Amino acid sequence: MVFSELIFIYAFLPLFFIFYFLSRNLTYKNIVLVIFSLVFYAWGEPVWVLLLIGSTLCDYFNGLFINKHFGTKIAKLGVAASLLVNLGLLAVFKYGAFFTETFNSLTGLALPVHELDLPIGISFYSFQSISYIVDVYRGKVKAQRSFLKFMMYISMFFQLVAGPIVCYDTIEKQIEHRDISSTNFSKGLIRFCIGLGKKVILANSLGALADEFLGKALPQSTLGAWFGVIMFALQIYYDFSGYSDMAIGMGRMAGFTFLENFNYPYISGSAREFWRRWHISLGSFFREYVYIPLGGNRRHKYLNLAVVWFLTGMWHGASWNFILWGCWFGILIILENLFLGNILEKIPKFLSVIYLLFAATLGWALFYFTDLSQLGVYLSAMFGEGSVKFIDELTKTAFLNNLFVIIIGVVFCTPIVPKIKSFFEAKPERVGVYATGQAIAACFVLILSSILLVGATNNPFLYFRF
Template sequence: MVFSSESFLFLFLPLFLALYYLTPTRTKSYTILAGSYLFYAWWRVDFLGLLFLTTVFAYVVGQKVSRHRGTARGKAWLGIGVAGCLGVLGVFKYLNFFLDSFAALVGTDTAGLGIHWRLILPIGISFYIFQALSYLIDVHRGDAKADARFIDFAAFIALFPQLIAGPILRYKDLEDQFKSRTHSAEMFADGMARFLIGLAKKVLLADAIAPLANLAFANSGDVGMGLVWVGVIAYMLQLYFDFSGYSDMAIGLGKMMGFNFLENFRFPYISRSITEFWRRWHISLSNWLRDYLYISLGGNRRGKLWTYANLMTVMVLGGLWHGANWTFVLWGLWHGGILAVERATGHDRRAARLPWALPLTLLCVLIGWVMFRAENVGQGFEVYAAMLGANGWVGNPALWLEVTRESLAFTCLAVVICIVEPRAWTLFEARRDFAIRPDGTVAIPMVQGAVSLGLIALGVFTVMKLAEQSYSPFLYFHF
């Protein structure tokens, strides 16, 4: 089940919210857990067992880590917890990759090795495993308490707004909210508005742009220089609006349930360095890698060369977190290398004064997205070659006939939105407050009223567009 589907919007969500608000405060976590498990089982009920066992394992080990914190036994329990979580992630996400790589190394395929099965990747496993890991590490560090009721912890791990594609939550940020949180009409309305914005990003922009990106990458050996650049830029925009749209919907759903999730995107395409880009893109992952991996490796405390090595290592592992493919390794190396260069030259500190910093950063991000999107390394380099003119400016003329006015128009609209989004967001934030007159009537300023009406119209148009298009999962479901 995806947020941008009729079954979620008109069946699951209304029923869940009705039950949630009818449930007494003390037992709301039971409703959250039941709803989240139903949401996850809609995809495949068998993998629900893996989610539950991971939750039980992390909870029990967390209790042991807390009880023996600061001792050798506590560190041993932490090691067991980390090894167990990473073991689950490693088997389901990377076993196929390692088997394929080994088979290719010896000049055959997995069938030639006598292996005739493939493991299915459970949806959302990268996110809920990272949440379990952060909980264990935070308990070990004393940043989180292990005094939660099991039902609250299970609801945290399975919280359906972010279960499938993030943002990556940390228990220490939500433990107080599970014990006590505020529900109000204003917060619910704010969450609904945020959800509608995210839904519009997905349905009106990401899905409309997708055909251009698919056309360029699916025909990488024939596409001309002009069309491939349009397609690559389209993917750059598609990925942003798809993933940030999901994050907006997750944050909005959280507000409807009384939760305040941290922001996951902060206008990344206005960044003037790759360092700044990673402060703005997928913030929950960036912070997770910094706090639990980069710092654990020594961060910048062991000298410059060690710092650069840590940056490279973190980004490569961050690339592998996205998927078991050599394309993600190369993508991680690309970003890690640039981060190391920026750290060595101090570019990030000077970038704000450099007029060419923004276009250079966007170009670097664009080059990285090519390998991120490619199905394999070979296809990635075919796209790079086409971008440099290997197939001529036109390429296969028949491909141009597949370009629609709608996809081009929405690609241009997406570019404009990226430019005006920071100021538009300020306007959206300003619509929150309204005044109540002494006689009890509500006074809504003109700007606030206009934005609210605009959101209603946007929601109606988005639902109408959703009704006419086919199923389109979020891109980050693959990770």
């Protein structure tokens, strides 16, 4: 099930909250949340739900084991076992075919390649498990003694399949004490509706447009090629940040506070800043559990950066283009650390933003094409090489046919909403107006999205691939 499905919004979600709020104490609430989460997961993965439960059990016992032997060398065994299981599952399910193919092409052998279907969300929940295990080992958090609570942490359907990656320490307290209030419920619900709108109203339309241009064997024109990839940049932002909004919103309705995952990435002035604003939970994970353990800024910093960005790219998919994409950002960030950052700080802000937008847009072209030869054709069209025209009629028509969606898409990439919010929250008498406005906007977006969902048939989330 995905969040932008009518059956989710109007059947699953209401039923969940009815049972959740009818439950008198926390244990019942937790049971309801786990049951609904497993149903949610089994909806899409009727078989691999067992894998989810199995790997969770494994990490649960590893956590207890590490806790028991805390501070001794034996504790390392628990960490190793957990990493083996979680990374092993990722290696087999996500990268198995990729590794074999790469190995075959390097050695000239012809080992059989088994394409396995990637269990939904495995990239997200295995990272959550790893963060938990490492934090227990470091003594940052206590191991969770209740399997129910641990299962709930891993399987919560809000963030189970497409993030954000919720590190255990950020919600450790909320597992025991949840701040359930009408204000939280209200704000969470509004957030959910807005996220739904980002997905259904903006990402779906922009995505159809992007596919129209990127999906062709040959780009229609240079401007058309840029247009396509810019539409993709907007689509992936609204798609993914919309999903995160929905997750954070539902969490808030249930009394959880998840950390933000996006913070207007397209106003960044450097690649470093972009990654502090884009998919924040992933960046934090790699910083906390890869970059710093490798030595961080203190020891062979640039090697560490290279490793982190290689892995970040690879996390996004078992294909060379994702690795290229990660390396592209890795190179930019290394350059920014060396000298580029100083320059970017000195030039006017709008120039550094243009630099970032150019870099990110090029990045999205790498991200889109899993077929590298197609990528080559597309990139050369973007830079006016070959026989493509500069502009074609289709690009003009498509731009005009979707003009208002594009304008709205661009405007909401900027922090216009926080500006409006701070204006209204500056004076007490304006606060009611803002809340009312939000409620009206949420209702409007919910109705509009629902109608568009009836009108459409197919809108899978982009980030499900990962």
